[in-house]
Amino acid sequence: MxxxxxxxxxxxxxxxxxxxxxxKSATAQMIDEFSATYDVLAFSRSVTPSITASTLSGTSTDAPYGLTTINGLTYSVVDPITGFFRFNTDPTVFGLQNIPSSEVVFGSGTNKLFGTDSATGIIDFASLTATATGIFTITGGEGIFTGASGTLNFSEVDTLSLDPTIPTRARATVNGIIYVPPVQKVPxxxxxxxxxxxxxxxxxxxxxxxxxxxxx
Known part of the structure; x- marks a missing residue:
């Protein structure tokens, strides 16, 4: 006994x-709402007669979590008659098979978000302005955003220039929800x-x- x-x-x-x-429960998820406005410069170059690659860099004064910068590379195609355009970080969308996909990076310090973007817009040739809306698809991150996922909606207004040496200026508003896996604590x-x-x-x-x- x-x-x-x-x-x-x-x-x-x-x-x-x-x-x-x-x-801490491994099944829970931490959800962060994100909203910020970025002032962006886009320097463009021709990849083919109809496809342009644009290098983006911008800053924000109201972005939370230290994500006060944005950098990336996108590809775009413009219809010169209608002014309709679309851009994407994936060059295969435009038939470019031998160029690696690019990404957009929010933040330059400890905390970063990585993602891809896709958008469409219209150019007003009379005023040399353009408007566009699209989605950032989050693919990961660093710091508190390690393993992050989710989507961020954005809209932007662009000021164009006929001089190729002068970059396009854009004011982009970004908002959405970021999903972050919980941090596992040592028992x-x-x-x-x-x-x-x-x-x-x-x-x-x-x-x-x-x-x-x-x-x-």
């Missing part, structure tokens, strides 16, 4: 010890539960000693 009791008691002690650990036992578990283990050894003396 004592042996059976001891065999049962020790697993119970470790079970109680497990309940005393502070472990830390609480004092009360640990003492209880140790007491139960000690009791099992004492019962075993008494049982051994009684058999002599």
């Amino acid at each position: 004592v042996r059976l009791f001891t065999t049962w008691l020790v697993p119970v002690a470790f079970t109680l010890l497990g309940f005393g650990l502070n472990i 830390e036992p609480t004092v009360t539960t640990t003492l209880l578990a140790i007491g139960l283990i000690a009791s099992s050894f004492e019962l075993r000693k008494r049982y051994s003396r009684n058999r002599r």
Whole structure:
């Protein structure tokens, strides 16, 4: 009987010890709302007679989490008659098969977001302005955004120039939800539960000693 009791008691002690650990749930997700406005410069070059590659760089004064910069490379095609245009970080969308895909990066410090973008817009040739709307698809990140996912909607107004040496200026508003996996914490036992578990283990050894003396 004592042996059976001891065999049962020790697993119970470790079970109680497990309940005393502070472990964050691995299934929960932290959701961060994001909203910011960026002033962007786009320097463009021709890749083919109809496809342009634009290098983007911009800053924000209201972006949270330290994501105050934006940098990237996009490819675009413009209809010179209607003014309709579209751009994408994936060059294969425009039939460019031998060029690697690019990305957009928010932030330049510890916290960063990585993503791709896709957008469409229209150019007003009379005023040399353009408007566009699109989506950033988040593919990952660094710092507090490690493993991030989600989508950010954006809209922008561009000021164009007929001089190729002068970059396009854009004011882009970005907003959406960022999903971030929880940070796994190292288990830390609480004092009360640990003492209880140790007491139960000690009791099992004492019962075993008494049982051994009684058999002599």
